[in-house]
Amino acid sequence: MDKFIEVINLTYSYRPGNGNEVKALNGINMKVFKGEFLAVTGQNGSGKSTLARHFNGLLKPRSGNVLVGGFSILDKNRLAEIRKMIGMVFQNPDNQLVSSIVEEDVAFGPENLGLPPETIRSRVGWALETLNIENLRRESPNNLSEGQKQLVAIAGVLAMKPECIVLDEPTTHLDPRSRRELLEIIIRLNREEGITIILLTHFMKEVVFCDRMIVMDLGEIKISGTPHEVFEKTTEIVRLGLDFPVATQLAAGLRGKGLKLPGNIITTEELIAQLCLLK
Ligand SMILES: Nc1ncnc2c1ncn2[C@@H]1O[C@H](COP(=O)(O)OP(=O)(O)OP(=O)(O)O)[C@@H](O)[C@H]1O
Ligand SMILES: [Mg+2]
Structure with missing residues (x-):
């Protein structure tokens, strides 16, 4: 498989302003291949979101580098291209919704790509249909539940047709049925549309469907492999605070x-x- 993302010796620490330094990532090396479904798991604070925020250059390494499609996220001239390739869905949908009507919100990304109006219309329709939320088309995001807002945020990312979608605990606000449905949609986008998926999750139910998974702890990758390989390491799984x-x-x-x-x-x-x- 072709290499899509390469993380090289990535170290990151937050500087919250009180003079302290919080080390969040400590020498991460990993690759993500084109078309794969990668799950990232680990306890709270293990560094999953910090790692994900480097994939499209939202955070910049303190040392090391991240290459996307061969381009460094440190190269300002390539950042727009990198962000076109990688769509991000965050834990909290409120931070991602910008318009007062759902369909306008979903159209926001494709509009910024400068696509012709017919293409935008068909992409918005396709994204809403794929996520099963056509009924919300004319609603205001303010009147939606957290779970519905999350689906709208995902539709907005999908409408940009990125090569890769990074989802940071996207099912947190969803009920069991919507959670199952979203997982099915994610699997379908991966298998049928060929979109590379990076799913950050605490749910082992979601992890078992991925091609490969990594387990993080204290800013390091502690285990990686197929779900079958990883869940055979029972002692380590227990030590890292994960479920089976x-x-x-x-x-x-x-x-x-x-x-x-x-x-x-x-x-x-x-x-x-x-x-x-x-x-
Ligand atoms: N904005 C911030 N300022 C200071 N420290 C932060 C900030 N965000 C995260 N951290 C710290 O960085 C470390 C990694 O946090 P991160 O959010 O990447 O973990 P996570 O694995 O995504 O956790 P969760 O499962 O709770 O989402 C933690 O020690 C956390 O306290
Ligand atoms: Mg997180």
């Missing part, structure tokens, strides 16, 4: 009761298939 997927927990409980199940079960489908084999 429900199917993994169930399988461990059933093994404890004497059922002969393999150790690498992470999805409900895998658990069902293995249970059927026992008959």
